[in-house]
Amino acid sequence: MSDPFWIAVEDQLHELTAAKSADDVIKILSKERNPYGHECIAGDGYFGGSGGDGTVRESLLTAGWETVWxxxxYWYAMKAPDDSMITYIEGDIYRGDKRS
Known part of the structure; x- marks a missing residue:
């Protein structure tokens, strides 16, 4: 795979396998590192690779996270080993539990 977009997505997924906090996830999926550009992000971070081979959830499970709900x-919350949380909503990453 030589497409710069998918290379960036794979790098992010790999980095997420070592994420131990919400801060780590937001840093890895920051607006500045979004392969689409940062002007289209509604959350604290964004994962542009949905539809690819890996997922944020799979990578975070590898890192020791657990699913809260x-x-x-495309809509779930996870808790980190340090008890911080993120909510994933259609690629947007939000700090905390955004159930409602």
Whole structure:
């Protein structure tokens, strides 16, 4: 795979396997590192690689995170080993539990 977009996505997924806090996830998926550009992000971070081979959830499970709640593959919350949390909503990453 030589497409710069997918290379950036794979790098982010790999880095997420070592994320131990919400801060780590937000840094890895920061607006500045978004392969689409940062002007289209609503959350604290964004994962542009949905539809690819890996997922944020799979990478975070590898890093020791646990699922707090799950509505669908595009809407869920996870808790880090340090007890901080993120909510994933259609690629946008929000700090904390954004259930409502």
């Amino acid at each position: 799950w509505r669908a593959g």
